Amino acid sequence: MDVIKYLAAAHRFVLAIALGWVAFLNFSSLFTTGLQPVSPYALLGTIVLDIDCLFVTGYYRLVPWLLGWFLGHVGVFVSRAGLALAHVGVAVIQKGIALERRAVRIGLNLGLGSGLGPGLGLGGRLDDDNVLPAHLHGPGRGGHGRERPPLDPRPAGRRPPDGATTTGGGFTADLDLAGPACNVYGNDVASLVLTVAYQSADRVHVEIAPRYLSPQNTSWFELPDVLVPKPDAEPPGTVTHADLTLTWSNTPTFSFTLARSATGDVLFTTNGSNLVFEDQFVEFVSPLPANYNLYGLGEVIHGFRLGTNLTRTIFAADAGDPIDGNIYGSHPIYLDTRYFDKSTGAYVANATTAAAAATQYESYTHGVFLRNAHPQEVLLRPAGITWRTLGGTIDLYFYAGPTVDKVLQTYQKTTVGLPAMQQYFAFGYHQCRWGYANWSVLQDVVDNFKKANIPLETIWTDIDYMNQYRDFDNDQRRFDYNEGARFLSTLHANEQHYVPIVDSAIYVPNPDNASDAYAPYNRGVDVDAFLLNPDGSLYIGEVWPGYTVYPDWIGAVLNGTGAFSWWADELGRWHANVSYDGIWIDMSEVSSFCVGSCGSHNLSLNPVHPGFGLPGEPGSIITQHPEGFNLTNSTEASSVSSLAAAQATSAAAGTATAFSSSSLSSSSSLTTTSYFRTRPTPGARNINHPPYVINNINGDLAVHAVSPNATHHGGMVEYDTHNLFGHQILNATYHGLLAVFPEKRPFIIGRSTFAGTGKWAGHWGGDNTSLWAYMVFSIAQALSFSIFGIPMFGVDTCGFNGNADMELCARWMQLSAFFPFYRNHNTLSATSQEPYVWAEVADATRAAMAIRYSLLPYLYTLFAEAHATGTTVMRALSWEFPHEPWLANADHQFLLGPALLVTPCLEQGASTVDGVFPGTGTGTDNATADDTVWYDWYNQTAVRHSALQTTPGANVTLDAPLGHIPLFVRGGYVLPLQAPGPTTAASRRNPWSLLVALDRGGTARGTLYVDDGASVDPGADVLWVQFGVERATLHAAGNGSYVDTNPLANVTVLGVANEPTVVTWNGQALAAGGHQWSYDAAAQRLRVTQLQNNTAVGAWNATWTLSWA
Secondary structure: OOOHHHHHHHHHHHHHHHHHHHHHHHHHOOOEOOOOOOOHHHHHHHHHHHHHHHHHHHHHOOOOOHHHHHHHHHHHHHHHHHOOOOOOOOOOOOOEEEEOOEOOOOOOEOOOOOOOOOOOOOOOOOOOOOOOOOOOOOOOEEOEEEEEEEEOOOOOOOOOOOEEOOOOOOEEEEEEOOOOOOOOOOOEEEEEEEEEEEEEEEEEEEEEEEEOOOOOOHHHHHHOOOOOOOOOOOOOOOEEEEEEEEEEOOOOEEEEEEEOOOOOOEEEEEOOOEEEEEEEEEEEEEOOOOOEEEEEEEEEOOOOOOOOEEEEOOOOOOOOOOOOOOEEEEEEEEEEEEEOOOOOOOOOOOOHHHOOOOOOOEEEEEEHHHHHHHHEEEEEOOOEEEEEOOOOOEEEEEEEEOOOHHHHHHHHHHOOOOOOOOHHHHHHHEOOOOOOOHHHHHHHHHHHHHHOOOOEEEEEOHHEEEEOOOEEEEOOOOOOOOHHHHHHHHHHOOOOEEEEEEEEOOOOOOOOOHHOOOOHHHHHHHHOOEEEOOOOOOEEEEEEEEEEEEEOHHHHHHOOHHHHHHHHHHHOOOOOOOOOOOEEEOOOOOOOOOOOOOOOHHHHHHHOOOOOOOOOOOOOOOOOOOOOOOOHHHHHHHHHHHHHHHOOOOOOOOOOOOOOOHOEEEHHHHOOOOOOOOOOEEOOOOOOOOOOOOOOOOOOOOHHHHHHHEEOOOOHHHHHHHHHHHHHHHHHHHHHHHHHOOOOOOOOOOOEEOOHHHHHHHEOOOOOOOOOOHHHHHHHHHHHHHHOOEEEEEEEEOOOOOOOOOOOHHHHHHHOOOOOOOEEEOOOOOOOOOOOOOOHHHHHHHHHHHHHHHHHHHHHHHHHHHHHOOOOEEOOOOOOOOOOHHHOOOOOOOOOOOOOEEEEEEOOOOOOOEEOOOOOOOOOOOOOOOOOEEEEEEOOOOOOOHHHHHHOOOOEEEEOOOOOOOHHHHHHHOEEEEEEOOHHHHOOOOEEEEEEOOOOOOOOEEEEEEOOEOOOOOOOOOEEEEEEOOOOOEEEEOOOOOOOOOOOOEEEEEOOOOOOOEEEEEEOOOOOOOEEEEEEEOOOOOEOOOOOOOOOOOOOOOOOEEEEE
16 A cells, blocks of 8 residues: 555545544534534534544554544544535435545444434435444454364264353353454444254354343343243253354454354355444345345345345335335245356355256255344345344354255244144135225125125124224124124024224224214223333324324233233134124334334324325325226226316316336335434434434334334333244234134234244235236235245235236236235225126136135145144145255246146237246157156146257246146155135035045155144144055055044046056945046046045045056
8 A cells, every 4th residue: 555545544544533523513403412412513523533544443553543643633624714604405425435445435424313203215225435344344253263173063962162151952151352443334332142952963053142141131132032032042961062153253253153064164254354244234244146036024025035245124114015125024044055067075165056957956055044032134135145134133043954944944943933824714815905894895895706706704893893993893884893793693504704904003092072982082081001201101193094103012922011911812802793703904114104212292283194195195096007908908998087076176277197117116115315324322222213214115124114112111221122023912902802713723814023023923915006017926925925834925926016907917816826825905995806807807706716715724734734733734835845946946837735736927918928938848859757747736647858858957938828837746745635715614615535646656646735724732632644645555644633424526537557457445346437536538637536435434444445557
């Protein structure tokens, strides 16, 4: 580094300080940290300190610290000499010091105090030149002791490294700052403790936390186990080997490295970057291999494979499904799948394009979970991953796999809990919309489904039913209790169900209006059920009904206040008037339409209208034509035109505008505001405007959310627990419904979720839009929630916002028929989109529903297995075929369980679709026994195409006319089926049938689970049936005490190469010639019928065999 560079850097720095100094003097009244003013002199001092840190430690440790001190004082001298820039806004230093070709830019965050404005419009700063790369400039950490040797992969009973302390299956070590604190985005924590635990053979826990905590700051860092349980380690001495090996080093500062024991592949390492651990900012970095394959990190709408150049923000947000922006849930877990050349062991970069047909591959998948509920930001860049949080600890869990199924089973069984078993009716079809105005309208919808011969299992209501949008209170003019009782009695008699919405905030009655009484609020106040301001008064935000309070779930869990018992009581009181069958929880991020406790001094204005127009109100009329709308379609044109005409009287002036994919917003295109930054205050946190600003879709943390300083009973603040509100309201609702229905499994669909929510509830994808893009993304959303342990997932079929058209809705109704949760829902003032609205959609829906309802036993069994072991329901192709690198990106197809391949048409105007058939293509002209055989669901014949033999991963063009969704059965599986009925209950009473799809070796296997479909704890009163085919014999054996009396009607066997001469049942020959069995030589299909007499007491009450020869 030469003298000229020093002088140039000094010159630029002096000018920047001088210009900024006068602005600071003129506008010092604006500068606050929290609520305390910061003088310009103090700000300048902190700038000098930052520069000093940059020079002394981290990357720039060789530059004398006196240079920073000298430049700072020169800046003060020049500024006092009179360089003026009067009446200039807040100056931000745009250019810093250029040292060794690296520009380091310094900026100032000018934080406004709480309640001083509508919230700062803060965009993310991940690509902002002003952002300090903290991991490069902090002092790093030093572990006590010399450089550590590798930890023996058999940790039990081994001596830990020098300077560490044995803790059974691992060790602990102290970490201290390796230099002076820099306090870049918070106050550096000087003393940390590292804990490493080999909790099982395939799970390693690494935690880095403050060594010394006080009652005043424990909640800043520690996430209480009672809120998010920590997994237990296996008993000491039982872990005799480890699939993962951890090493750590002190050169140049502390780092740790985790590798796969079997291969030595480094899975995660902080080597090469400094660990940053401050009270409001924690950052750690790990390189990743080239063109890595990561999945998870939600909730964000994006392609399934995350790619190598995006940022995932993990902060629960009330946002209408933007593309690439953080939305409702918080799931800090990812899967990392790596492909290798099986013969050489070489890593395969660009797996999807570099893979060769003649090469054999193998893959290994591991998982990484960060147990942290603070706002987070995960930067994925070509070189690797950077993880940032605004608090908490580094509480990492590594899962060795090596398969996706093994990772997710371990994650669920040991860490977050197994998914809830659903009632059988939950897998039927659900219909909803915002705009069903009264009980009569609901009855009309139910009647229309029956007239159209389309199965309807459950009718839902949005907030229309509420009395002025208040929870637990029906509008007695439109949804009175007596008429509702009659409607619901008839509905239940027809074996159908009803689910209403419940919002997450409670109306506060107007104290000046005695008629504005609201008992649920009063009962909640009596038991300290609601969230507080820092001064102990009620925190009052704003949602649909006006000014509202928020249940304090955290205070209830930690300190025994009454939110849970109050919630259960309200659910019970309401059910006495409205006999619902499940609950839909909304607005649970938790959302507020104002910043801060805006209602604290304004309750006399209640009920107030939201500060924006609701759908259907003037200025909020949905008149856009559907995407791809065809004006020659007179039916649709008439529908949309009449709607616009009818609404014109209540609207101002408006014209129909095109609604296209350009309407999709992306966080990457948000305009980034000026670089705001608050200064860390020793011993205190600025929780309303933290020093580091994550790339939150809503900007400031308090926008469309409860403010970070809202306080729970016991003292924890929302800043530390925000991401848990939606998780805990579902906890409260689950246990509340157990009180309402003591013997039944609660059926709950919630919006905001966290790691572990699946053990209480399912999730829908939120407020999507009637666009083809959202239908495409729904597959990736569902697969992501398979990772998150929430298999009960679906989206608003046909789209929530905007207007759907016939083609989109027909395709979407067929696609969603293969999602676990199947519901159509749209918004107020949009055109109707029930499947009976269009004849073509009705036809497509009936066809898809017939398949879904026949597959209900298979789907129910998948959920029983997920509930018992943590297996997945919807699966990515790469999970079932892990050694095919070309499947790493595949997210336009999916598998339902292991046996069904769904290939939907996702392109407007198309009549064909390209799909891949995994497991096929050996590079030779002749298929081998290892090749997967796929059977067309509709014609029950094997798929034959030349490319399937010679080209692994080849795309095959399939016919997909409107109304047809390509579906294929994987050879080697037995599917239990029942004839579809108008409801799930009716379907359950129909005779059984089996579809047996033989693999190339003539074998198959399958499982069936049967119970009463509702009991929360059926105990031994269940039935598991195992199917297996070997040597042309199908075996069926049941195990369990549940008695199912439905007979077996028929068995269809696919892939029978030669016509049998005899077919036997338990050794007894069945009548040939089409009387009890027939054979189709062209299809290679054996069909056995009229088995009711053979199984009159029930298909599964005795072991039996069916043979052909």
